[in-house]
Amino acid sequence: EAQVTQNPRYLITVTGKKLTVTCSQNMNHEYMSWYRQDPGLGLRQIYYSMNVEVTDKGDVPEGYKVSRKEKRNFPLILESPSPNQTSLYFCASSFMTGHGYTFGSGTRLTVV
Amino acid sequence: GDSVTQMEGPVTLSEEAFLTINCTYTATGYPSLFWYVQYPGEGLQLLLKATKADDKGSNKGFEATYRKETTSFHLEKGSVQVSDSAVYFCALSAPIFANAGGTSYGKLTFGQGTILTVHP
Numbered sequence: 001e002a003q004v005t006q007n008p009r010y011l012i013t014v015t016g017k018k019l020t021v022t023c024s025q026n027m028n029h030e031y032m033s034w035y036r037q038d039p040g041l042g043l044r045q046i047y048y049s050m051n052v053e054v055t056d057k058g059d060v061p062e063g064y065k066v067s068r069k070e071k072r073n074f075p076l077i078l079e080s081p082s083p084n085q086t087s088l089y090f091c092a093s094s095f096m097t098g099h100g101y102t103f104g105s106g107t108r109l110t111v112v
Numbered sequence: 113g114d115s116v117t118q119m120e121g122p123v124t125l126s127e128e129a130f131l132t133i134n135c136t137y138t139a140t141g142y143p144s145l146f147w148y149v150q151y152p153g154e155g156l157q158l159l160l161k162a163t164k165a166d167d168k169g170s171n172k173g174f175e176a177t178y179r180k181e182t183t184s185f186h187l188e189k190g191s192v193q194v195s196d197s198a199v200y201f202c203a204l205s206a207p208i209f210a211n212a213g214g215t216s217y218g219k220l221t222f223g224q225g226t227i228l229t230v231h232p
Contacts, residue, residue, distance in 0.1 A: 033219070033220070035220075035222075040224060041224065042222040042223055042224040043156075043201070044222075045219055045220070048219065090155060090156065092156075100146055100158040101158070101220055103148075103156040103157070104155055105154060106154075106155050
């Protein structure tokens with residue numbers, strides 16, 4: 001089954017404790033992206049990647065890092081999480097413009 | 113920059129009522145347009161799409177027509193069901209870069225989402 005898999009689904013952590021949210025896709029898509037969803041703000045792009053070792057900032061990259069060492073994986077790293085990063089995070093991948101994006105099931109992160 | 117504006121919700125309807133959720137956009141170039149649906153506790157699923165002017169996307173009884181002259185992509189359904197209760201997002205993707213093979217990619221820009229609740 002074609003899918004984007006994120007882990008974990010739920011995470012509660014403390015301020016400053018580094019964490020990684022994993023994302024993997026099995027569709028051989030070149031393009032992958034991370035979004036955060038906040039009430040009243042819709043979804044905002046954090047980072048995206050066009051291919052292995054090619055990444056760039058989205059609209060809200062502050063406080064996040066990403067890496068793309070393999071085509072299928074695109075982890076999101078929070079080096080020093082803060083409470084304003086409490087949000088619902090989605091990973092997505094795409095074949096190309098116009099084909100739509102496949103989203104993961106989301107990771108609900110709470111930073112206390 | 114690119115932007116998407118959706119009608120504010122929440123929208124509450126009775127079963128079998130007609131649904132319209134308005135969506136207008138601002139973009140340079142010729143974007144592709146999408147409607148995504150998010151059921152409670154789940155990720156976003158592509159509901160329908162249109163890639164050029166006058167295209168009509170349709171799926172599960174939902175329809176939307178790409179209107180370039182009014183820069184709109186309104187979502188409609190003739191008879192909603194309780195199972196349609198969800199959050200609906202309008203989005204656009206305008207090609208902003210291409211790889212060496214000529215395949216173009218674009219960032220998805222979302223509207224704020226519209227909560228739809230359908231009562232029996």
